[in-house]
Amino acid sequence: MNDLSGIPARANWSDDELLECVSVIPEMNNTATFTFRAPSGALFDFLPGQFLTLEIPAPGGTVHRTYTVSSSPSRPRSISITAKAQEDSIGTRWMLDNLAPGVRIKAFGPAGVFTHLNFEADKYLFISAGSGITPMMSMTTFMFDLGSEPDIVFVNCARRPGEIIFRERLEHMASRLPGLDLKWVVQTPDRYQPWTGYQGQFNQLMLGLMAPDYLEREVFCCGPEPFMQVVREALQGLGFDMNRYHQESFHAPAETEADLPELDDVVPDEDTRAEVVFAVSRVTAKVAETDTILAAAKANGLNIPSGCTFGVCGTCKVRKTEGEVHMVHNGGISEDDIAEGYILACCSNPIGRVSVEV
Incomplete structure (x- = not known):
């Protein structure tokens, strides 16, 4: 048996200490994964699915932007976020243009309540669109690293196959974890690349084919609000217990349960x-x-x-x-x-x- 007594204990990172960028990995056009370490060597203690807030010195003035952590707390020596710059992006654009190994940046957190550890279940259904895949990646990696076999149906929707973030990494995990069932949905195939998966807009029919036992699963959803509304309406229309539905917004991640927004979806009432x-x-x-x-x-x-x-x-x-x-x-x-x-x-x-x- 190895003697670990000589390994010094490390403190957990707190947001009093700047983060140092140690790698930038391009994921696709205008999207990259930024990995940080604590200069002191401190470890990162957080829940899979939580987010960081970065203080970004953009040209027009300092801005604060929240990004879901895409790495897993089971790998505590570094912490990663994966960010996609939209056309009007300020913070993420600065990061893509300026963040490089050695650059230090102020961060706050991690924080947030969007995590499967708050709603442990035997079966999960993760549904995401675009960069909404990041909290699902963190939660899935965490369960993968536990060494047991979770039951996850993992759905991600993207414009085309080449824009599915983490596709290769997830397929690698799925090749070693029979309980991880990946389902990709794209709007259109890549040119000269045949596509045999799901195509079109996510809907009830796809849901029934992807996860016939959806009524038995705890559902986590992340993506643009119009996408999440489509998912909610599909589930509501199929009689899903929406108390088992949890979502994280691109723009307003919740730090506490009290911060969770009230969903004002129209749900037909048989008594009305x-x-x-x-x-x-x-x-x-x-x-x-x-x-x-x-x-x-x-x-x-x-x-x-x-x-x-x-x-x-x-x-x-x-x-x-x-x-x-x-x-x-x-x-x-x-x-x-x-x-x-x-x-x-x-x-x-x-x-x-x-x-x-x-």
Whole structure:
């Protein structure tokens, strides 16, 4: 047995000490992983999924930016963040242009409540888009390093395969960890590179194929707000217990439970009444919010042509002339059609009074 008594104990890093950049690894265009160490040799103690706040000396003045830690606390001698610069980026752009080995920077934290350790479960479903993959990477690496076999369905959505951050590292872990099931979703393939995975916008159908037992999983989600709303609506529409759903915002990570924002999603209520006016047929139906426009039409002897009844085929597209609906579709209607007032009757729930051209 090795004698470790001669190894000196190290203190944990505190944000009184500057961080020193020790490596910058390009991940893709305008995206890099920055790794830091404490000049004193202190160790990093944090929860997987937490974030750091960096004090960045940008040209126009000091700015503070939060970045999720992409490394794992199971590897405590360094700490890494992975940042992507958007078109209007100030802080991340400065980092990409100026941070290099040897440069020191002020940081605060780590902090945050977005971690699987606060909601331990037998099964997890991690869903992310773009650089929202970073907390999922930290949590997955942590479980990988424990040496046991977790049950994780890991979903990441990107514009194209070449923009999936950490793809090779995650696939390497998955090759040694049967319990890590990777699912990539892209909008379009890379040119000259065949793509056999999922393609399009994440939706309920994909969810059911990726994780048929989603009702049994603890769900963690990170990405732009419109993406997270799509995920929430998909889960709500499938009857998922949203108390088991947890999300982290790109722009406003929460330091405490009290900082978590209230989700104001529209969720149809079976006890709330709505009214559907079929304008052409001159029929008005009193229904529950949980009834679809298609169901209301059929119940009143009206025929709206339909096919899949799951928001895929687009057969039941009709024009809405008044009111609001809650529509969770699976790709059967374009954004242009929605902007022109069209809905899919099979997956649209009336909210209040709604009029359609039927």
